[in-house]
Amino acid sequence: MVRLLLYSAQVLAVTVAGVGAQSSKSLAGNTYDYVIVGGGTAGLALATRLSLGLPNTKIIVIEAGASGLHEDGINVPGLKGSTIGGKYDWFFPTIPQKALNDRVVFNPRGKVLGGSSALNLITWDRPAAREIDKWKELGNPGWGWKEMEAAMERAETFVGGPPGSGTNGPVYALYNRQQATFLEAVAPAVSSLHGIPLNSDSIQGNPIGIGFQPTNVNPMSYNRSYSANAYLPKAKSNLVVLTETRVAKVNLKKSGKLQRATGVTLTDGIVITARKEVILSAGSIQSPNLLELSGIGRTDILKAAKIKQLIDLPGVGENYQEHILVSISYQIRDDFITGDRINYNATYREEQWNRRLNNQSSWFDDARFSILFANWKQIIGGSDKNQVALARSALAGSKDVGHKWKLEQLSDPKIPQIEMIFTSRYFGNKGYPPVGSPLRGKGYMAIIAGLMHPIATGSVHIDPANATLGNPIIDPKFLNNEYDIQGLIHALKFARKIFQTEPLKSVVVEEYEPGLDAVKTDADWRNYLLKNMGIIFHPMCTAAMLPKKDGGVVDPKLVVYGTENLRVVDASVIPVQVSAHPQTVVYGIAEKAAEFIIKEAKGKL
Numbered sequence: 001m002v003r004l005l006l007y008s009a010q011v012l013a014v015t016v017a018g019v020g021a022q023s024s025k026s027l028a029g030n031t032y033d034y035v036i037v038g039g040g041t042a043g044l045a046l047a048t049r050l051s052l053g054l055p056n057t058k059i060i061v062i063e064a065g066a067s068g069l070h071e072d073g074i075n076v077p078g079l080k081g082s083t084i085g086g087k088y089d090w091f092f093p094t095i096p097q098k099a100l101n102d103r104v105v106f107n108p109r110g111k112v113l114g115g116s117s118a119l120n121l122i123t124w125d126r127p128a129a130r131e132i133d134k135w136k137e138l139g140n141p142g143w144g145w146k147e148m149e150a151a152m153e154r155a156e157t158f159v160g161g162p163p164g165s166g167t168n169g170p171v172y173a174l175y176n177r178q179q180a181t182f183l184e185a186v187a188p189a190v191s192s193l194h195g196i197p198l199n200s201d202s203i204q205g206n207p208i209g210i211g212f213q214p215t216n217v218n219p220m221s222y223n224r225s226y227s228a229n230a231y232l233p234k235a236k237s238n239l240v241v242l243t244e245t246r247v248a249k250v251n252l253k254k255s256g257k258l259q260r261a262t263g264v265t266l267t268d269g270i271v272i273t274a275r276k277e278v279i280l281s282a283g284s285i286q287s288p289n290l291l292e293l294s295g296i297g298r299t300d301i302l303k304a305a306k307i308k309q310l311i312d313l314p315g316v317g318e319n320y321q322e323h324i325l326v327s328i329s330y331q332i333r334d335d336f337i338t339g340d341r342i343n344y345n346a347t348y349r350e351e352q353w354n355r356r357l358n359n360q361s362s363w364f365d366d367a368r369f370s371i372l373f374a375n376w377k378q379i380i381g382g383s384d385k386n387q388v389a390l391a392r393s394a395l396a397g398s399k400d401v402g403h404k405w406k407l408e409q410l411s412d413p414k415i416p417q418i419e420m421i422f423t424s425r426y427f428g429n430k431g432y433p434p435v436g437s438p439l440r441g442k443g444y445m446a447i448i449a450g451l452m453h454p455i456a457t458g459s460v461h462i463d464p465a466n467a468t469l470g471n472p473i474i475d476p477k478f479l480n481n482e483y484d485i486q487g488l489i490h491a492l493k494f495a496r497k498i499f500q501t502e503p504l505k506s507v508v509v510e511e512y513e514p515g516l517d518a519v520k521t522d523a524d525w526r527n528y529l530l531k532n533m534g535i536i537f538h539p540m541c542t543a544a545m546l547p548k549k550d551g552g553v554v555d556p557k558l559v560v561y562g563t564e565n566l567r568v569v570d571a572s573v574i575p576v577q578v579s580a581h582p583q584t585v586v587y588g589i590a591e592k593a594a595e596f597i598i599k600e601a602k603g604k605l
């Protein structure tokens with residue numbers, strides 16, 4: 001195994017030789033056909049496909065972060081999450097959230113080669129087919145489930161996946177070889193409640209039900225498989241990747257009635273020129289910011305930041321949507337081992353690490369969680385009338401197409417409204433019991449409940465006081481309505497019910513967080529929710545692919561309205577929020593974008 005790890009590292013080092021080695025100064029004045037801003041999930045997938053499909057062009061990717069290809073915290077599945085808040089994370093704060101008693105919520109975002117695909121928690125799933133078909137209905141020809149499913153499958157090689165999953169793509173997915181035994185009790189407990197089905201094939205457009213979720217892990221090395229180590233090594237030498245270099249803005253020049261992107265200016269003032277296109281893949285927070293810094297956006301935002309408006313585009317940075325979560329945790333019986341043991345016990349940790357080095361399954365592979373996707377009736381265990389009424393009243397009079405869709409989909413039982421993640425180790429806000437407590441050293445398990453289509457819709461804009469380098473102003477407006485609050489209270493109550501259902505009931509000892517005595521009434525749950533609500537780290541839709549009249553920022557070819565050759569290709573173009581961890585969708589967007597950019601370049605579109 002050691003040999004395997006070293007070997008793969010060397011291959012990567014050779015294949016992406018030059019990553020970070022060239023200074024931006026040496027590239028000053030250089031001209032590329034395609035300039036891609038952001039070497040993250042979508043950026044590297046797109047760049048690699050363009051490099052392969054257009055071998056006679058020159059492509060550059062400019063990434064603000066460094067390479068983390070050899071970092072254990074990134075590569076080792078069981079260490080996922082350990083990089084959050086560290087040097088590879090932008091870790092943007094929201095503004096104080098009113099409904100959360102002015103609490104600030106932090107947004108991890110990858111600042112590293114591979115972007116958020118290097119930091120994420122490696123859940124590999126897909127939304128309901130109907131949700132993607134809606135993209136097409138909203139004015140985006142070519143963006144239905146059928147086309148997106150094919151694109152998502154082009155990104156993956158799903159080892160042991162169900163028939164129909166991808167077999168030839170760069171990113172590996174699998175059902176992880178390490179599994180906590182007590183998680184076997186989850187599916188029988190959940191499926192005995194509220195008519196919830198078992199689902200062992202949730203990624204082909206029908207996610208409703210309970211099952212184990214795949215993860216993006218390479219079966220040879222048992223390392224995270226992500227854009228930097230999966231796509232990039234396949235690129236040809238016509239692709240240059242510049243790391244630790246930040247783009248300040250896109251340069252635009254009038255061209256008839258449109259603006260033409262001529263290149264980008266870096267934060268050190270150096271200009272890199274684009275012959276054909278500039279493509280923003282800086283993610284849902286920074287792509288809209290870069291548009292604003294380049295003079296594209298809402299009049300008042302640009303005026304406040306003293307930026308000359310070149311294109312009036314009110315949708316930029318609006319429509320911000322995120323999956324919000326809250327969790328409860330239980331102590332597990334002593335005869336079961338949880339992932340907590342490697343945190344408490346140094347000898348066990350070393351033994352498990354050695355198992356990994358010897359290519360044996362260990363807690364350092366651990367990422368295999370059970371996941372439930374459910375509609376309201378399944379969560380509530382009865383009528384969803386009250387939830388629907390709350391949604392109607394919160395959205396009364398709204399003309400927003402996303403809002404209308406949120407209401408419409410409530411009558412579709414195939415579209416999940418709640419996700420529940422059943423973890424193999426502690427998760428929560430309380431933290432481990434203090435040293436000296438009799439509960440210290442015990443094993444824990446959590447249910448993390450996530451709201452898939454919260455009504456709260458926010459925004460992300462540049463800070464007028466420090467537009468280029470300051471933190472963006474992120475205001476997701478969390479829990480600004482009763483639908484979102486009551487929805488998560490329903491989910492919390494159902495989570496407790498699941499823990500009290502056999503066979504899971506016999507696996508757990510007692511509720512650790514919040515504790516049966518601490519939370520009894522709906523008012524208690526509300527209080528708990530306001531103090532503990534967090535996010536699943538899935539901001540999207542901030543440069544939405546929608547008609548301009550509906551608040552859209554890009555057209556169905558992902559070209560920014562009012563420009564000739566400036567595209568956005570990342571999670572910000574998702575038109576309406578989807579009920580999945582979004583990385584497969586983001587890879588699918590990059591694959592589709594590559595397909596039509598290559599066709600256009602070859603004159604076939």
Ligand SMILES: Cc1cc2nc3c(=O)[nH]c(=O)nc-3n(C[C@H](O)[C@H](O)[C@H](O)COP(=O)(O)OP(=O)(O)OC[C@H]3O[C@@H](n4cnc5c(N)ncnc54)[C@H](O)[C@@H]3O)c2cc1C
Pocket residue numbers: 037038039040041042043062063064065084108109110111112113114115116117119120121122123124125245246247248281282283284286290536537538539569570571572580581582583584586
């Ligand atoms: C902690 C965490 C856990 C998650 N867990 C999961 C999960 O388990 N499953 C799942 O499906 N999804 C998960 N996600 C979400 C998923 O990873 C993201 O939605 C997806 O990776 C976003 O891809 P992107 O291409 O839009 O942006 P990113 O991958 O974030 O790429 C943007 C890149 O642009 C760079 N950049 C930004 N501004 C500039 C600039 N001015 N100049 C140069 N470069 C710039 C950034 O450094 C970054 O590398 C998680 C995300 C996080 C952060």
